[in-house]
Amino acid sequence: MQSIKETIAEFVESKGIEFVERKDCEVCNGKNELLVLRVNGDIKKECNKCEDRKLAHKLNLPTSDEYRSQKEMGFILDFERITDDLKKATVNSYITDERYPSQRKAKDAAIKFITEYTGKESLVLAGMPGIGKSHLSYAINRAIRGKGYKTLFIKSTDLLDAIKETYNYQSNVTQEQILKMIDGLDLLVLDDLGGEYEKKQDDNETWASDILYKVVDMRLGKSLIVTTNYSESELVGKYGQVQGSRIVSRMMENATPIRIEGKDLRRVERF
8 A cells, every 4th residue: 555655756757847956045034935847847846935025015914024023013012011101201292491401312313323323323311300311212113113123112110010020830931031022122111120129138139130131241342222220329229339330330331421410290289
């Protein structure tokens, strides 16, 4: 009794079809995706990957690459929590006060970041609350994402909370998955660094400072934007002399630091 493989081979041969080779496709760069056959003496070539893309386009479906990209972006956006006042933020909608030149400097830096983006730029915006640090940083995040890059805007408190949740045995996400996602981003915006509660343990590193160090360390050579209400020395004091110095050092590596001055635009006198 013939095997299925032998039966198929016999059928193909009876139809005048002869396998020639498998090779790389020059259209989609698929490795060994191009099937070359001789059919009744004529050479026929067909790439499964290209044919899948044609069918997906015809049916208005995402390709496998597009599906993976959409799934990856969906995972990233699960961690992004944006307040209503930031959702439509743009660099142009950031209104500067001419009494504070540092605001114009920050806006110009944001424009340069977007227009000259290469994936290695970093920016640190410091200053009191309510002067537009989050506005500018999220505006940059939106603009860079609009160019097709993978970006994430996340508060340091939300990042730490997300990682804490992975310690729950019912969690569907692991700490390693979150850190791998952060490492693979084209741009990470870490908002309000220092806003998290940090229980002092003399000058020893804490869980939070250890996680934050890992995050800024893995962003070396990649785009990172940090906003904070603290100065460098205050951050060192908050996270401890050793770990605080390491965090600040990594955060400032190849970064453009700007301390923005001005009045709290969100604060309104009530009494």
